[in-house]
Amino acid sequence: MSKIEIRNFNLYYTSLHVLKNINVNILERKITAIIGPSGCGKSSLLRSINRMNDTIEGVHVSGEINIFGKNIYDIGIDVRILRKNVGMVFQRPNLFPISIYENVAFGLKINRIHSKKNAINEVVEKSLKSVSLWDHVKDKLHKSALSLTLEQQQRLCIARVVAVASNIILLDEPCSSLDPIATQKIEELIIYLSDQYTIVIVTHNMQQAARVSHNTAFMLLGELIEFDKTEKIFTNPSMNETEDYVSGRFG
């Protein structure tokens, strides 16, 4: 069953054609990796799934992205609710300069999911546990979030998303600012979360895609070249471009 269906999707930045007629079905509770060389549009595609591209002036789109059978570009779609449900984690940890606790509680408060302090405490604890951060921070919840290490900050970013997102998490090169050991830990976390969440991850690191994802999409110059099981993409791709890229001939 597919959760996110992208149909004839095009994205333009002023007159630049960034995404060209993308068609892909992203499966539920699987990890889908989007790979490709810099500037191929993989981040733009990811940011189309929660409409973060709306915040950039000069972007317009055509085509459909259906989530649970509902086109998120229809008039009458509440972008705020969409963004709450489809969580996003960015390249660099972008925690707010407030306490660890407040960072996780932020999404709950602004979306009025919970207003009682007990309920918020419970969700904060649960979210921090799900990213294996609870034991480390439970005694300093009210310290500034920026005092954590980068890896912990990125975990906290994921916790912040887990606290409000219902079932989809988008990750935009989440390990690009981390060292290899931290990267491995975040990858383990991503695999763990795929039990409950549909995950789409953009990465410039092919080994990472091979390690964590079930399916892989390969993009080049704004086009989706190939989408298949990760194993097939990396061992026996159907397209020559894919083969050239995964074997390291360019990119």
Added chain:
Amino acid sequence: MKKNKDVIIETAIFMCGMLSIIFVISIFIFLFKEAISFFWDYNFIKFLIGKNWYPNSNKPLFGILPTIIGSFLVTFGACVVAVPIAVMSALYISEIAPKGVRNILKSLVELMAAIPSVVIGFIGIRTVVPFVKFFFNIPTGLTAFTGSIMLACMIMPTIITISEDAIHSVPWEYKEGAFALGATKWQTVRRIVLKEARPGIIAAVMLGIGRLVGETMAVMMITGNSANIPDSIFDPVRTMTATIASEMGEVVRDSAHYKALFAIGLVLFVITFIVNFIADLFLRKK
């Protein structure tokens, strides 16, 4: 050769830097010297909390409490009017206005900061003074309230530009993070942007207050210049600065009155120094 040149330039720059420090220190010493001789003859506490300023009577009284209250009332009133409007304007310029509008507004506001205070006073006399008299039905429009409004107009540009810089320097990543969690623009501004920009905004307000306390010309023209303790903000007042400016011309040199005016100057200096120091603390906190 090259080395010599470096040494000369370095020394010159060092001298310039030292010079500005020396100026401030000598101003303080000068003020202090003139003021301290006043306090040999007149009790400091009596000076500070005395309710009457009768410098020319047979038994002169130098109580500056009315002028301290006058300065405080005008400053406080101007802040109450200016700060909310200025912060909102800064928010509009930084967060809401399209790029073209933003650039125009920003330079317009900076231009407004250059209006001389005597012009502010002049505009006040012609517009706000008669309006206040008529609207509140009081005997004179020359009141602390009128002064507050005009001074608010005077310091708003300063507060707007500095707060706008603070708001604009909040990293886009913070806002992006908030939007991605489903926050509206207003929620993002209120919970993240304003929180992050707060030290800068407070510094802007403190700098504005520093200017208000030291302002002379406009308040002299529109606050009525009466050195009595006011019953309300709709009474005429006189500020410390206006007292010095209006009496310095007629005073007998080296008389007690002359020295008393320097003592007021010292009090003013200390107040603005403290205000600027607090502003600096907040700016550095950023």
